[in-house]
Amino acid sequence: MHTPEERQALIAIIRALPDALTATVAGWTDEQLDTIPAPMEWSARQIVHHVADSHMNAFIRTKLALTETHPTIAPYDQDAWAALPDTLALPIDLSLSILQNLHVRFTHLLASLTDEQFSKSYYHPGYERTFTLDDLLDVYSEHGQIHIDQILNNRAVAGW
Numbered sequence: 001m002h003t004p005e006e007r008q009a010l011i012a013i014i015r016a017l018p019d020a021l022t023a024t025v026a027g028w029t030d031e032q033l034d035t036i037p038a039p040m041e042w043s044a045r046q047i048v049h050h051v052a053d054s055h056m057n058a059f060i061r062t063k064l065a066l067t068e069t070h071p072t073i074a075p076y077d078q079d080a081w082a083a084l085p086d087t088l089a090l091p092i093d094l095s096l097s098i099l100q101n102l103h104v105r106f107t108h109l110l111a112s113l114t115d116e117q118f119s120k121s122y123y124h125p126g127y128e129r130t131f132t133l134d135d136l137l138d139v140y141s142e143h144g145q146i147h148i149d150q151i152l153n154n155r156a157v158a159g160w
Contacts, residue, residue, distance in 0.1 A: 001118065002134050008111070010141040015107040017144035018099040021051060024148050025092060033092060037157040042082055044151045049087040050078060051147050052095035052102070058140050059106045065120040065133055066113075075126030110137070 002010070025033065025044055033045040042050065057076065064071045081087060113133065121132045131139070 001115070001132075002137065004115070007118065007134070007137060010137040011107050011110045013141040014110070014137075014144070015103055017051075017055075018096065018103050020148060021048065021099065021144060022096050024151050025096075032155070032158070032160065035154060035158050037154045041154075042150070044154050045092055046082045046087050047147050047151055047154075048092040049090070049095045050082055051144060052098045053081055053087075054078070054143060055099060055102055055106065055140065058136060059102060059109075061122055061131075062106070062109065062133060062136060065122045065136075066117060070121055070123060070130070072123045072125060075124060 025048060028044065033048075034043045036043050053076075057073075061073050064073060110133075118134045118137075119132055121130045121135075123130050
């Protein structure tokens with residue numbers, strides 16, 4: 001289990017993600033957003049939409065863990081979601097806006113939890129393991145930066 005100070009630091013990282021992601025893709029053209037650096041990789045557009053999808057799921061999983069006894073969550077095929085028409089075509093501003101507003105709610109909720117609530121859990125059948133809300137903090141404090149790095153790699157590979 002994390003200490004309260006560690007939790008607040010992780011929550012601060014989650015809180016900062018929407019602004020960091022927005023800054024990463026600021027000024028990108030549609031051509032740049034849609035560049036796929038290699039086969040089986042995602043474009044920056046797909047990544048931005050994925051982060052919004054993933055963090056919406058994290059928020060829902062948090063609420064399920066808080067309101068049910070060890071629920072089994074529904075996993076999703078992130079590659080299939082990344083190939084859907086909304087992810088491939090819609091402006092990233094839509095997902096960046098979702099993230100801005102979602103993270104206000106998500107981090108407010110996380111910051112208000114007690115030690116006991118951070119030990120609440122859910123079962124993820126895709127990973128065949130239990131996650132506590134402390135575990136969720138670890139995953140989602142890293143998740144955004146992983147994808148920002150992926151976007152920066154796309155830019156580096158493309159050479160712009």
